[in-house]
Amino acid sequence: MDAHGHAKGYWYGKDPGQKELAVGVLNALRDYRVSEQAMRKRTRSSMLMGEKDLLALRYLFEAEADGRVMKPKDLGDRLGITSASMTTLIDRLVDSGHIRREPHPTDRRALILRPTPASDQEVRHTLGAMHRRMLDIAASLSAGEAQVVMGFLQQMSAALDTVDDEPEAGGSPHS
Template structure:
């Protein structure tokens, strides 16, 4: 894939070769994020689910694949939502046939949430081809390219995760 030529981003000025390369990378990253956002909107639309619903289902499917149980409280903590919002979310997922509530195996007072087999299949059908294309692109990287991309993305995550308290 050919990397698009550098273009001035709306926040970036180009006054050196290093900055020009940085702008090209940041513009490519911004374009990727826009494509990923569009894909998420299409997925939510295809599955008739909101973003938080889809994220909750993803966490539940991941936990199931790892042999872990998630309670509504655990899931609310992962999603960063209140218990009231969690109740509404779970009700919606249960009504939609995506999740079941089951008694906790060791705590009679608690519940665990499980994705339905139909939800797992729906996610695989909706996202399977796209995930396969992404795997093929990533598998096409050399070992050195892989290390470079992974290190770059880790550093970018670190850069955006830091909030400057003086800026507020």
């Protein structure tokens, strides 16, 4: 065990040639994911929202910032949920005052979804200080360091997005 309570090598294997620093990087990445999941849980709890609700708000804020409109079907597709579940989610967010339904600007038959100003203020109040701390840390990196971190994270995303047909020999099926 190391100072953070990690088993040496975790599930990355017991290969004696495995780089200790590489395992340390992966353990730090795992610690970050655990911290991020805990933050998301605290946010959902403080805003009295489920994970899909918070994700829906995020997508609506992004669409609004980009000048795009979001129809319920578009949001349902983004969230990967059925139209029945989408209706329930929209009703819940409308009832809680987080979003509103509005007529589509060019299609009289369609509705669009928009986050309310109060919702924007609530999210900023709940997450603002944490986002500032994260931005300050990222801004403290030199241009070269930032490029290395971005490249690393992009490569890690690609590694996770790759679907393997069969697990590697001797590898653990757990992740």
